[in-house]
Amino acid sequence: xxxxxxxxxxxxxxxxxxxxxxxxxxxxxxxxxxxxxxxxxxxxxxxxxxxxxxxxxxxxxxxxxxxxxxxxxxxxxxxxxxxxxxxxxxxxxxxxxxxxxxxxxxxxxxxxxxxxxxxxxxxxxxxxxxxxxxxxxxxxxxxxxxxxxxxxxxxxxxxxxxxxxxxxxxxxxxxxxxxxxxxxxxxxxxxxxxxxxxxxxxxxxxxxxxxxxxxxxxxxxxxxxxxxxxxxxxxxxxxxxxxxxxxxxxxxxxxxxxxxxxxxxxxxxxxxxxxxxxxxxxxxxxxxxxxxxxxxxxxxxxxxxxxxxxxxxxxxxxxxxxxxxxxxxxxxxxxxxxxxxxxxxxxxxxxxxxxxxxxxxxxxxxxxxxxxxxxxxxxxxxxxxxxxxxxxxxxxxxxxxxxxxxxxxxxxxxxxxxxxxxxxxxxxxxxxxxxxxxxxxxxxxxxxxxxxxxxxxxxxxxxxxxxxxxxxxx
Numbered sequence: 001x002x003x004x005x006x007x008x009x010x011x012x013x014x015x016x017x018x019x020x021x022x023x024x025x026x027x028x029x030x031x032x033x034x035x036x037x038x039x040x041x042x043x044x045x046x047x048x049x050x051x052x053x054x055x056x057x058x059x060x061x062x063x064x065x066x067x068x069x070x071x072x073x074x075x076x077x078x079x080x081x082x083x084x085x086x087x088x089x090x091x092x093x094x095x096x097x098x099x100x101x102x103x104x105x106x107x108x109x110x111x112x113x114x115x116x117x118x119x120x121x122x123x124x125x126x127x128x129x130x131x132x133x134x135x136x137x138x139x140x141x142x143x144x145x146x147x148x149x150x151x152x153x154x155x156x157x158x159x160x161x162x163x164x165x166x167x168x169x170x171x172x173x174x175x176x177x178x179x180x181x182x183x184x185x186x187x188x189x190x191x192x193x194x195x196x197x198x199x200x201x202x203x204x205x206x207x208x209x210x211x212x213x214x215x216x217x218x219x220x221x222x223x224x225x226x227x228x229x230x231x232x233x234x235x236x237x238x239x240x241x242x243x244x245x246x247x248x249x250x251x252x253x254x255x256x257x258x259x260x261x262x263x264x265x266x267x268x269x270x271x272x273x274x275x276x277x278x279x280x281x282x283x284x285x286x287x288x289x290x291x292x293x294x295x296x297x298x299x300x301x302x303x304x305x306x307x308x309x310x311x312x313x314x315x316x317x318x319x320x321x322x323x324x325x326x327x328x329x330x331x332x333x334x335x336x337x338x339x340x341x342x343x344x345x346x347x348x349x350x351x352x353x354x355x356x357x358x359x360x361x362x363x364x365x366x367x368x369x370x371x372x373x374x375x376x377x378x379x380x381x382x383x384x385x386x387x388x389x390x391x392x393x394x395x396x397x398x399x400x401x402x403x404x405x406x407x408x409x410x411x412x413x414x415x416x417x418x419x420x421x422x423x424x425x426x427x428x429x430x431x432x433x434x435x436x437x438x439x440x441x442x443x444x445x446x447x448x449x450x451x452x453x454x455x456x457x458x459x460x461x462x463x464x465x466x467x468x469x470x471x472x473x474x
Contacts, residue, residue, distance in 0.1 A: 006031065007295035019305065026307055027295045029380055033367045034297070042366055044396070044464040046086055048374035049389060053082050056386060057094065065386075070114030073105055073127035078386040080134050085393040085466045095135040099143040102128045102136075110151030120155055121169040126181030129188055153191045153429040156182055163206075163220040163235055164199025174217045176207050180253035183260045187446060192439070194264070195432035199235075201261045204254050205276040206240035211304065212282030213246025213290075214254035237274075246286055248302035248315040252322070255283070259325045263441035280326055284355065287323075290316045291356055297368055298360020299379070300395075309378045310369040310388050313361055313395020320355045324404045325445075328355065354402060361399040362459040365392050393466055401468035402455030410448035414440070 009027055012020045035041045057079050061068075068075055076098055083090060090098075104116040105128060111120030112128040129147065136143035159167040159182075161174065168178035179200060186192045206218035218240045222233035258278060265275060292299045292308045299308035300316040369376045369392045375384025376392035417440050434442075451468045458465050 007293065009295055010293060023307065026379065030297050030308075030368055031295065033380060035367065041363075041460060042370065043460050044366060044466070045370055045374065049370075049376065049393070050083070050086055050088055052371075052374035052384060052389065053079050053086075053088075053386070061386070070118060070121075071124070071127075072115040073102055073112060073124040073131060074114075075386055076101065077127040077131045078390040080131060082386070082390045082393055084134060085390070085397055087467050090135060096141070098131060098135050099141070102131055103143055103146055106146075106148065107155070110148060110153075110155030119169055121172070122156075122159070122166065122178035122181045122185075123168060125152070125155075125185050129185045133188055147189065149189050149191055150429045152185070152189060153193075153196070156186065156191075156196060157430075160196070161220075162199075162222075162233070163218075163240070164197075164201070164203035165217065165220075166200075176204065176214060176216055176250050176257065177253040179204065180257045180260075183257050187260060187442060190439075191429050192442060193430050193432040193434055195430065197261060197264055201258065201265055202237065202276040203240075204258050204261070205278050206237075207242050207250070207254055208278055208283070209242045209244075209246045211246040212279060212284070212286030213248070213251040215242040215244040215246060216250050217243045219243055245303055248290060248300065248312045248319075251283070251287070252315040252319045255319050255322045259322050259445070260442075262325075263438050263445055280323065280328065284323060284328060287316055287319055288356065291360070292364070294360075297364040298357050299364035299368065300361070307379070308364070310365065310376060310395070311378065311391040313365055313369070314391040314398065317356060317361055317395045317398045321398055321403060323355060358399040358457055359459055362396060362464075365396045365399075366460060366464070394469070397466045397469055400456055400458045400465060402452045403449050403468065404452060405445070405448050406450040407448075409450050410444050413444050413447055417443075 010023055012023075056075075061075060065075065080090065080098065102112070105112045105114065105118065105124060107113050107118075107120040109120065111122075112124045113120050114124045118124075132143040132147065138145050156166070158170070159178075161167065165174045165176075166179055166182055167173065168175050183192075183197075183200075186196060203218065204214075207214045207216070209215050219242075221236045221239045223236055224232075225234045289304070290300050290302070290312065292301060296308045299310065300312035301308050302312045302315065365376070368379055369388075371377050371384035373384070375386075376389045377384045378388055456465075456468075
């Protein structure tokens with residue numbers, strides 16, 4: 001990108017609206033963040049971002065976070081996962097403080113709430129269990145062994161709906177983000193069962209919109225079978241319209257949930273039963289269209305005709321990695337040069353053979369996503385916050401590194417597998433048990449990812465490198 005040839009604005013018609021005016025304003029702001037000299041491009045301010053996270057953890061979150069009282073496990077997860085990406089280890093004292101705080105949110109009837117004494121909810125279940133996976137340990141007061149897996153499973157089943165979906169909480173709504181949280185939590189705790197996931201893949205497929213991305217839910221319709229005397233309603237698979245428009249957050253969660261459910265779908269031997277499908281081509285097209293143009297610095301937006309936002313660096317950028325689990329973009333590693341991503345006139349080109357413009361996304365995060373005082377943000381001139389700090393860093397990781405399922409790593413997991421001796425002490429959580437071959441494949445699929453040798457591309461040099469996720473479901 002060169003200031004001598006400014007990028008073209010996003011096309012608009014001759015009828016300005018509030019939306020088009022805001023878009024033009026953001027474009028002008030982002031243009032001012034393009035360095036006039038590429039040699040003076042900002043690097044990743046790791047120390048400032050680490051200090052931002054440390055302040056929140058040690059001194060407490062600022063008063064404006066009071067609105068997040070029902071998201072206390074999330075505040076901790078965003079913070080400690082941010083530390084992980086920056087390769088910062090926590091001392092035992094702070095780890096124990098986090099463990100104690102998380103365990104205070106465990107509900108007596110199962111699951112985790114957004115804070116002590118709050119109702120259990122699928123989203124804080126994910127944040128709590130993932131946080132304990134990072135800082136917890138086995139044994140007394142370590143958090144991991146104190147998770148009540150049986151009650152967690154009972155809580156999950158109490159939320160299950162006839163169409164395969166789940167409420168996010170008792171008296172709550174159906175949301176595909178909650179299903180992603182449930183599946184990740186159940187995988188980590190080894191409490192997946194056939195009855196838990198029955199019909200869930202079909203529900204996820206029904207949330208795909210005409211654009212290709214996914215909405216939050218779909219509308220089920222039921223009928224009484226004409227050839228049956230039973231009053232049991234039959235779900236009409238052909239009439240399940242998605243509710244709402246395609247959205248980056250819903251799309252990542254739906255796609256990740258779909259990938260997590262592949263072992264069940266692959267093992268289904270019922271020839272008469274139609275397997276659910278998603279339109280991967282439409283999904284790929286929609287995701288590609290969510291990456292902003294040059295004047296938007298290559299950031300991602302979450303919906304059509306919306307503004308770019310740093311958090312979608314992960315929700316959309318990370319979704320491209322999941323597509324590789326479905327066989328897209330696996331043509332081998334690409335070896336990058338210092339000049340890659342620029343043509344003769346310093347304009348963008350498509351030299352990168354990955355599914356999105358990795359260099360552009362890194363530039364958006366480095367140029368516009370970093371707050372001068374530390375932490376990362378939606379876009380300038382907004383303040384940094386814990387949520388955007390994590391997901392900007394996560395998007396930076398997925399743009400820097402190329403990970404994919406690896407057959408050699410899968411074979412090592414397969415050889416080391418000992419299903420009979422790997423169950424937790426309270427393994428009997430349901431009469432519905434997972435066949436060992438499916439259980440093994442669940443763990444193989446989750447753990448068999450590795451970074452491709454020669455596939456990394458780090459804008460600004462190795463000092464800007466952040467840790468590579470070993471699994472895109474992180």
